[in-house]
Amino acid sequence: MSEMEKITGNSPEAKSLDITQQNIEQLKQLFPDVFSENKIDFEALKAALGEEVDDSEERYNFTWKGKNKARQIAQTPSTGTLRPSKEESVNWDTTENLFIEGDNLEVLKLLQKSYHKKVKMIYIDPPYNTGNDFVYKDSFQDNLKNYLKTTGQLDNEGFKLSPNSDTSGRYHSAWLNMIYPRMKLARNLLKESGVLFMSIGQAELDNSVKVLDEIFGEDNRVSICTRLMKTGGQKGKFFSPNTDYVLVYAKNIEFLENFRGEISEELQDKVYNQIETEGERKGERYRSMGLFQPTLEKRPNQRYYIECPDGELVIPPGETFPHTKKDAEKILPVDGDGVWRWSCARYLEEISKGNILFKETSTSPLLTSSKSQSKWNIYTKIWLNERLESGSLPLDMFDKFENRHSSKELKALDIPFDFAKPTDLILYLMQIIDLNESDIVLDFFAGSATTAHSVMKFNSLTKDKKIRFFCIQLPERIDENSSIYKKGYKYITDIGISRIKKAATYIDNIQDNGFKIFRLDETNIRPWDADFDNLESVLRQATESIKENRSNEDVLYEIFLKYGYDLTTHVETEIINGKQVFVIGAGALIVCLDDGITSEVVEGIAKLKVELDTETTQVVFKDAGFADSNVKTNAIQILKQAGIDDVKSI
Incomplete structure (x- = not known):
């Protein structure tokens, strides 16, 4: 039976995210064929990218003394x-x-x-x-x-x-x-x-x-x-x-x-200076905007006749005039043709809501069905309350x-x-x-x-x-x-x-x-950094994986960082057979860093997992925290029976 995986100060888990390796894995997903013996074949990558590769000496380039080092620093994991x-x-x-x-x-x-x-x-x-x-x-x-x-x-x-x-x-x-x-x-x-x-x-x-x-x-x-x-x-x-x-x-x-x-109060007073006098929106402020705008993009079904209060039919200026409603739906305005801001269906919807305003004027840009200047211009009402919600x-x-x-x-x-x-x-x-x-x-x-x-x-x-x-x-x-x-x-x-x-x-x-x-x-985790000169002292310390003067919570939050947990994740503390057990994410992670862990403590953790009914659970112990080697060996089997396969020690 294999022992539980141990995290040391030199292991990948004891470091921050390896960004270089992450980038390589992403590249491998996109271009698996450019990898040979797990190394990148740059010639193959250049061939895969085709003409998009620019390796000429005269290409635009932004560089300075130390740029390569700055890149390396960003990609070097933190310990x-x-x-x-x-x-x-x-x-x-x-x-x-x-x-x-x-x-x-x-x-x-x-x-x-x-x-x-x-x-x-x-x-x-x-x-x-x-x-x-x-x-x-x-x-x-x-x-x-x-x-x-x-x-x-x-x-x-x-x-x-x-x-x-x-x-x-x-x-x-x-x-x-x-x-x-x-x-x-x-x-x-x-x-x-x-x-x-x-x-x-x-x-x-x-x-x-x-x-x-x-x-x-x-x-x-x-x-x-x-x-x-x-x-x-x-x-x-x-x-x-x-x-x-x-x-x-x-x-x-x-x-x-x-x-x-936000729309400033000055703009509100200056622009939204009209007040509705009737209907459900009586008393609300609005501004008016012409339904025809000379710079609008030309689209089908936006050049049609609109009937004014006196029965007159009007249309934006132009050279193309539809004869029927179906003509308006099919007609594609040409250069010089004006269009309404809305389609005919949208116009009918807005007029039913009371959002259309007809004004008589001597300067109307609109034309009648006989191609003469209309005495009407048509506006849409833009309500202040709606603009305050959407902003400017x-x-x-x-x-x-x-x-x-x-x-x-x-x-x-x-x-x-x-x-x-x-x-x-x-x-x-x-x-x-x-x-x-x-x-x-x-x-x-x-x-x-x-x-x-x-x-x-x-x-x-x-x-x-x-x-x-x-x-x-x-x-x-x-x-x-x-x-x-x-x-x-x-x-x-x-x-x-x-x-x-x-x-x-x-x-x-x-x-x-x-x-x-x-x-x-x-890091709170003692690294394995031995050579001939310091081998004896390192071996003496090897039984203690956690540095002196570091608390259980110090180690807990380092585990958060290594496992990718939010640092503000709520932590519950349980006492199992006298030992402090941290429960994170409703049981997704359980950590016990006390000394003298017995089989009863391990069984208590297994029972806790069953009670919490989590889909998956990770468990972390301190490597030197077990009462003896038998407890450590049996812990894996006890937890596995509770459906916990991911067990690590620090």
């Missing part, structure tokens, strides 16, 4: 984990929001299994690269260890973080090497209908567009929007900078629904979200932070894409947690929806001589956490004002 911090969190057992402290590159890797194609919206406000912005230096060899050293969590105490100076010969390259792998990983998390919003300044606007065009595809570029940051000012050499930009990209534009924004097409110029609005917000919360975006900007972006219940909004340059604040405002305004925020922020240390530090904030993450808690007290009707806090760290 880290996210450790829960329940004591700092708010409403741990019920919240579906996340705040993660750590390097966003490593965290994005760790989220690949659990949140692949699950994020609806990403909003990021990365460094603008003005010469004063911090740009994290990634390490291809071991980025996690580099992060822990840089943040002073390993021996080489540091935070040797410096601005990306524009005097550097690789000023733009450093920024590109930072942003490229993060965008590659972020795209994987978006739903097919997902959308990315990226705030950026002039310094890296051009490079940002090129990077996103390459990663998302030019066809998925939705817009480059301009935001008014402020008015006036005398900074700058030739112009005073008053704008920045919001880049908008779809994961797959074919799945992206049309954006719709948003403009690509944002002029209502200036920096001063953010400063006012932060001052009210007593949060010391510069250059944060106004919450109303992100709130507006969430509104125009029409988020649905439980959609995830991700921000992996969270800063002062503006996005989290915006999501809470959104949820308070839309009581039928509960949107989730996921924030990721590097614990960048604050200057000890600054006024911010003197207020008690040591890291940027402290500011973000404080803001979420304070904002929750200012906003009414929040459905979820909590958030779970996790921190990036090295």
Whole structure:
């Protein structure tokens, strides 16, 4: 009888999603014939793609120093984990929001299994690269260890973080090497209908567009929007900078629904200025629009006569005139022929609803059946209430979200932070894409947690929806001589956490004002890393697969990441024969990480599975947790009899 499968610090299960291998598997599904002995035959692949391959030296290409390394970094799995911090969190057992402290590159890797194609919206406000912005230096060899050293969590105490100076010969390259792998990983998390919003300044606007065009595809570029940051000012050499930009990209534009924004009160008063005087809609406001428009596309059955109140028949201007109703159905308008906006059937439906308006005028473009100018023009009624529900097409110029609005917000919360975006900007972006219940909004340059604040405002305004925020922020240390530090904030993450808690007290009707806090760290699982010099010490530790000072819940959430569970999945705790047993997903996953596991404990888990009546169940133990080898051997048979075939040990 084979033993249960063991997860070690070197096994695939102990790492984040291997994106390279995933891409290879997808390629194998599309082109199985280009694989030979499980390797890609590039000549065969080129032949399969035919003329679509461009390998000429003069083709358009966007490159920089370090691009290949940036690609490799994105594809290298992480060996880290996210450790829960329940004591700092708010409403741990019920919240579906996340705040993660750590390097966003490593965290994005760790989220690949659990949140692949699950994020609806990403909003990021990365460094603008003005010469004063911090740009994290990634390490291809071991980025996690580099992060822990840089943040002073390993021996080489540091935070040797410096601005990306524009005097550097690789000023733009450093920024590109930072942003490229993060965008590659972020795209994987978006739903097919997902959308990315990226705030950026002039310094890296051009490079940002090129990077996103390459990663998302030019066809998925939705817009480059301009935001008014402020008015006036005398900074700058030739112009005073008053704008920045919001880049908008779809994961797959074919799945992206049309954006719709609110109709301003000014527009309502100016345009929807007519009031219905009779019928069921008496008192409602509307605007009128000509049923004939000169620029309409010409289609059959949209050139027909309409009878006016005095019996006169009218038709749009043109050269073709139908004689009968059947003529109108068959006739194909020619150049110079005008058509109605609607087919005849649609017109009859709308007039029966009272949505047609006849007006006498001396300037009517319509013709009578005798080809003379009509005294009537025909309009459709566009109701304000219906337009308020569907919204209006948003403009690509944002002029209502200036920096001063953010400063006012932060001052009210007593949060010391510069250059944060106004919450109303992100709130507006969430509104125009029409988020649905439980959609995830991700921000992996969270800063002062503006996005989290915006999501809470959104949820308070839309009581039928509960949107989730996921924030990721590097614990960048604050200057000890600054006024911010003197207020008690040591890291940027402290500011973000404080803001979420304070904002929750200012906003009414929040459905979820909590958030779970996790921190990036090295894996909880002890790796097998032996050589001749350290073999003896490694062997002494081999009986303990879990590192010292790691709790059962630390290990539990690493299992979540490796198995692809949502980090906010509800966890029930059962006590079976004195041992703590975690039950996840109504029994889809059962985890026991205690020591001294007996056959009675295993039998209790088997009984629990039967009671929960789950279709499939995975069970995980600690490898050294069994009372003896006989219990470990018998555990497989006991669980198999209960219909559990997937059993692993750590």
